[in-house]
Amino acid sequence: MSGLMAALSLRGSGASVMVLDKGRSVGGRMATRRIGPGQADHGAQFLTVRNETFGAWAKQWLDQGWLFEWSRGWSDGSLRPSLEIGYPRFAAVGGMNALAKHLSGQAEQAGTHIHANVKLESVEQTADGWLARDENDVTYSAPAILLTPPVPQSLSLLSAGGVALTDANRTDLESIDYAPSLCGLFWVEGRVNLPEPGVLQTPTAPVSWIADNQRKGISPDAKLITAQVIPHMSREWWALPESETLALIQAEISPLFDPGTRIREAQLKRWRYALSSSTYSNPFMEAEGHSGLLLAGDGFGGPRLEGAAISGLSAGARLKELFGKS
Numbered sequence: 001m002s003g004l005m006a007a008l009s010l011r012g013s014g015a016s017v018m019v020l021d022k023g024r025s026v027g028g029r030m031a032t033r034r035i036g037p038g039q040a041d042h043g044a045q046f047l048t049v050r051n052e053t054f055g056a057w058a059k060q061w062l063d064q065g066w067l068f069e070w071s072r073g074w075s076d077g078s079l080r081p082s083l084e085i086g087y088p089r090f091a092a093v094g095g096m097n098a099l100a101k102h103l104s105g106q107a108e109q110a111g112t113h114i115h116a117n118v119k120l121e122s123v124e125q126t127a128d129g130w131l132a133r134d135e136n137d138v139t140y141s142a143p144a145i146l147l148t149p150p151v152p153q154s155l156s157l158l159s160a161g162g163v164a165l166t167d168a169n170r171t172d173l174e175s176i177d178y179a180p181s182l183c184g185l186f187w188v189e190g191r192v193n194l195p196e197p198g199v200l201q202t203p204t205a206p207v208s209w210i211a212d213n214q215r216k217g218i219s220p221d222a223k224l225i226t227a228q229v230i231p232h233m234s235r236e237w238w239a240l241p242e243s244e245t246l247a248l249i250q251a252e253i254s255p256l257f258d259p260g261t262r263i264r265e266a267q268l269k270r271w272r273y274a275l276s277s278s279t280y281s282n283p284f285m286e287a288e289g290h291s292g293l294l295l296a297g298d299g300f301g302g303p304r305l306e307g308a309a310i311s312g313l314s315a316g317a318r319l320k321e322l323f324g325k326s
């Protein structure tokens with residue numbers, strides 16, 4: 001989200017922009033996975049809007065038919081009427097990754113070069129800018145570079161390239177923290193008893209989020225259930241064998257199954273850096289003493305997709321100031 005928003009904010013600036021992503025397609029934690037004939041969101045589940053600037057973007061995406069309002073709240077299984085009282089939660093038509101695909105399409109139309117499947121291994125400073133090297137030893141150079149992976153991953157890239165940040169920058173970056181998340185995906189045949197709109201959110205339970213992607217409208221041909229483990233239990237279960245973790249998650253969701261409901265396939269996704277739990281005081285960082293090195297992402301702009309977007313837009317605006325040609 002933050003990298004794509006930065007690219008979009010540079011449209012029309014005259015700067016030549018390239019987005020590199022190690023994933024099979026762009027989107028990062030805006031992730032949707034196919035299982036059998038269905039699909040499931042297994043990273044971000046929805047987005048919320050608090051900031052006016054982001055609200056204007058979200059409105060465009062709604063008007064374009066890329067987003068829909070999924071709900072105004074979630075039930076925790078009690079009789080408390082939580083559905084009517086909240087603010088809107090928007091999901092992407094076709095799965096959250098579809099929004100990333102739309103944004104990358106828009107950026108490409110404006111001349112941005114987008115390359116997936118490029119896993120960077122180091123970022124180094126050169127006499128006239130920055131050089132990124134991927135795992136196949138292919139290099140990419142530019143006068144400026146914006147790093148938007150989770151901060152520990154950006155720090156590894158800089159350290160591999162021998163970039164010595166100032167003590168103050170390093171200390172600030174090292175204090176940006178992320179909680180992990182284990183996410184089970186289950187292809188189910190039969191009925192799963194979830195309250196409207198097909199979601200159960202019980203913030204204190206080991207599996208705090210259970211959502212039916214078929215009822216969400218993104219998996220018409222198969223019932224795929226997303227089950228996310230709360231951060232402290234994700235830490236506790238992190239190193240367990242995959243089958244054991246899936247069995248633990250399954251034990252939490254199976255009381256919702258009708259008799260006869262069966263699991264056809266189960267998959268686990270481990271998000272090491274899922275949710276930023278402490279963020280930097282500015283929406284992005286411009287490294288001291290290293291001209292043209294910027295860092296952004298949800299570790300800066302505030303947690304969630306909205307924070308990532310604001311961070312990317314702010315970093316993009318700064319790059320435009322520094323390197324835009326018109």
Ligand SMILES: Cc1cc2nc3c(=O)[nH]c(=O)nc-3n(C[C@H](O)[C@H](O)[C@H](O)COP(=O)(O)OP(=O)(O)OC[C@H]3O[C@@H](n4cnc5c(N)ncnc54)[C@H](O)[C@@H]3O)c2cc1C
Binds near residue numbers: 027044046118183296
């Ligand atoms: C399980 C889960 C549930 C969530 N639920 C919600 C939710 O419901 N609502 C919400 O608003 N937010 C939610 N979030 C948080 C939200 O997904 C993130 O805040 C947001 O996606 C962060 O965007 P970003 O651009 O900062 O980072 P990312 O999405 O992590 O993007 C970083 C990109 O960098 C790429 N990258 C990393 N290292 C390299 C490398 N070496 N070379 C090349 N590319 C690299 C990655 O492939 C990735 O595409 C959730 C996250 C998770 C994991």
